[in-house]
Amino acid sequence: MVWPFGGSKRDTGSLPAPVTSNEPLVVDRAPTTSDSTAPSESKSPSPELPTFLSADSFDVSKLHPLAGLDKGLEALDLEDDALSDLPGSKGFLPSRGWSDDLCYGSGTMYMGGLALGGAYGLAEGLRQSPTSAPAKLKLNSVLNAVTRRGPFLGNSAGILAISYNVFNGLFDVYRSYHDAYNSIGAGFITGILYRSTKGIKPMAISGALMGTAAGVWSYLTSAI
């Protein structure tokens, strides 16, 4: 599994990376530590200390191969038992269940919609202001268009994501199985609801579009 900011997981013995620097990351100033000397090791050990305690002897390549020093941020990897137990649900995107799907899905869709709507508003604002206008007028027109388009698209995208994830989760629980049909069905119902005030034909078209998009998405993430 690949997190955006993290490394890959799924080896059995990954240990946390040993601290090779002499300075601790967080200095503990609690009154219970009676040690008043500086907690860092001395750089040149006294001759009685064995040489492997000196900082120069740490050779990263000779350390345990499963120590995971070549991986990225391990803190972002999810524990194996926190993932969902539903058969077929361990897909490409790591997720601990429906609440993760709901929150991250609607968050990313809202931000994507905001970015897209903002870009469209930027283009529209620049297009609608006369070319000889001073910079302040152009900025004002751009801001107006961005504020009109961006949040509207973001809100709509976020609501669609919420509805899709809610129905997907309901289908998962109801069928006790996670496959592409859940996604497509959830997308279809979302599309129908989205255009439910406009009549049968727009509902059907929207449902088909959303179902196809959901199918493509679930194929891409191989969540089957």
Added chain:
Amino acid sequence: MADHTRDPCPIVIINDFGGAFSMGVIGGTIWHGIKGFRNSPSGERRSGAIAAIRSRAPVVGGNFGSWGGVFSIFDCAIKGIRRKEDPFNPILAGFCTGGALAMRGGFKHARNSAITCGCLLAVFEGVGIAMSSYMSRASKPQLPDMEGGVPLAA
């Protein structure tokens, strides 16, 4: 002391934003649905409710979501600056969020809003600390039976 139930810092902003947005949308649907239902003439109630939901619920969702997202950004920033995790982080973050979101209304409005949000978060954190100490009073370590300063049973 570190909170391991939440995801680590940069990515948790999306989680908080999406969660707050979802809460706002669902709450706004219920609230504006009932409001639109009640404020419409009979015979038009259902379509009045649906129209109110369609126009108002996304706005409520967006407001909640932006509050949650800005709060999470400030929380992560303060955690990164202080390099500590304690209850003061959310209180300061709430203060900054209240101020940031109200800044368009002028300094006084921003100041009042910041103080209000900070106090609100302080109340939340206080309740959270009280609850967790209440829950953990059963698992406090017990002193063994002692005699002359030495435990009786090994």
